[in-house]
Amino acid sequence: MTILTEPAVRTGRSSRLMWAILALVILADALDVIDATVTNIAAPTIAAELGGGVSLVKWLGPAYMLAMGVLLVVGGRLGDKFGQRRLFLIGMGGFTLASAVAGFSPDPTLLVIARVAQGAFGALLIPQGMAIMTKAFDREMLAKAFGLFGPILGLSSVAGPVLAGFIISADLFGLSWRPIFLLNIVLGVAGMILAVRILPRDDDGDRSTVVDGWGSGVLGIAMLGLLYGLIQGSTNGWGVISIASMVIGVLSFAAFAYRQRTATHPLITPSLLKNRGFTSGLLVCLVAVAAGTGLLFVLSLFLQEGLQVSPKNASLGLMPLTLGLVAAGFAAMGGLVAKLGRRLVFIGLVIDIVGCGWVLALVAHSGTTLSLWALAPAFFVIGVGISLSFATIPVVALGTAKPEEAGSASGSFSSIQQLASAIGSAAVTSIFFRATTPGLAHAMEITLIVVLALTALTLPLVTLMPRQAAED
Incomplete structure (x- = not known):
């Protein structure tokens, strides 16, 4: 009886440990996704209460994304060199401290610096999760883990703006927007305690790794x-x-x-830059993600400043868009990308163009008297289009990459997506504010026209991407 029971006990303990590690890694990734999106809703309130005006609104999102994009590949290399457990703890600790500074910031400058620090420590934290799971999980557990990542991170992308809207409206303890950052202290400390207890030690990092x-x-x-x-x-x-x-x-x-x-030892493998399919995908990603991310930020500003809705109602008004993002993301990664390849990227971009055109027609007709209900169907279409294209561009672009190039290619796309988001948020928001003199409706129309033009420019480049997505 003892001989039969002990392996079962060890297996049970091992299984519980694997699920605990998975929960920890998902927590870290969810914190990143939420903090990348909370300022979409919170920016007008923060600028109004802290000062800084339009400049602060433009910096809140890009500051985070800039640091994340620049350091993401470096974070992965540092994990290889010094051990993923060590870098995970440093990243989580630094992210928590930076969140505290952001939450207690007395002026715009310190808040922007704190946002940069959040992105930098997030770039150290995020790459370690996948490496830890790859080492610790068997193939079956890895499959379960990847199956859960999409839905949970999709919900996190919804949770960020909604959480920000409700927290600001609730005005917890009279702190207004500050709890959207201070909440990270609780989650970060809990994550660090759990990480110390359960993450396997890996002090034998490859010190020969070049960063x-x-x-x-x-x-x-x-x-x-x-x-x-x-x-x-x-x-x-x-x-x-x-x-x-x-x-x-x-x-x-x-x-x-x-x-x-x-x-x-470059950050991007040189042979990838000679791969037409990869470089085409990189350009499509850069332009489409910049336009799409900038639009999402401006839509939030238009709802609050143009339609004069509260942060909570603005987050609810954008819910159809985020639901479209999540639903289409499941469909894309559930098998559509394998069947359609680059055609799915093209379809997604076209759907995005249709949604943007729909919103443009509504704004041109009704201006700032629009209701959230009137915008909901068009927002859903935009969400579907963005998700079908954004989620599949990297997978399709890697279709002709060699196995030894896969790591560099994947890391490059992760960084480009963050940097494109930073550029797009700053550029598209700047266009919106520069066009506000005749009115916010006019500014929204000009912004949509620019986004439509940029998205349309990517369509010819899609034909140069690989026909089929990467098999693995």
Whole structure:
């Protein structure tokens, strides 16, 4: 009897440990997704109460995404070099501390710095989860884990704006918007305690792993220069500082491209840049994600500033869009991408264009007298289109990548998506605010026209992507 029972007990304990690790990794990823989206709803309230005006509204999202995009690949390499457990704890601890600083920030400058720190520590945290599970899980458990990731992270993308709207409306303890960041302290501390207890030790990291710090640094300068110049120029006028910042950004990006061609261990495998399908997908991703992410932010601003709805009602008004995102994401990754390949990307972009055109027609007809109910069907269509395209672009672009290129290709797309989100949020929001003089309805119309044009420009590039998605 003892011989039969002990293995069963060990298996049970092992199974419980695997599920606990999975819950911890999902918690870390959910924190990232939620914090990337909470400011979509909260930005107007934060700017009104903390000061900073339009400039702060433009920086809140991009500051987080910029740091995340620049450091995401580096975070994965550091985990390989020093151990995933150690980097997970550093990332979770730093993210929690940065969230506390954000929640207690007395002025706009410190809040933006805290958002950058959140993104930087998030970039150290997020890549470790997949590596930990790959090492600790058997194939069956990995399949279960990946099956749960999509639905839960999809719900997290919905939870971010909704949570922000309800927290601001509830005005907990008279703290207004601050609890949307302070909540991370509780979750982060709980995550760190759990991580210390259950994550397997891996002090035998590969110290020979090379991290291209120079490449990451130059990329960071390039993106910061471009964003700072864009935001300051569009807000305060195109003076010497904003133009010089843009020039530094462009020159630094050229230096980054040169570094990738000459470095011994570049962030992006050089052979990938010679792959037409991959580079086409990268360009589609950059333009489409920038336009789509910027639009989502501006729609939230239009609902609150144009239609004069509360943060809570704005989050509920965007619910059809997020439901479209989640539903279409399940359909895409549930088998459609394998069957349709790049055609699904094309279909998604076209559906997105239809949804944007629908909203443009509604705004042109009714202006700021629109009801949330009138916008709901069009918002749902936009969500479906964005999800079908955004979720499948990386999978299709990797269709012709070699097995040894898969890691670099996947990491590159993760970084590009974050950087495109940062650029899009800043650029599209700038367009919206620059066009507000005749009225917010006019600003929304101009923004939609720009987004429609950018999305349409990606359609020819889709035909250059691989026909079929990557098999694994």
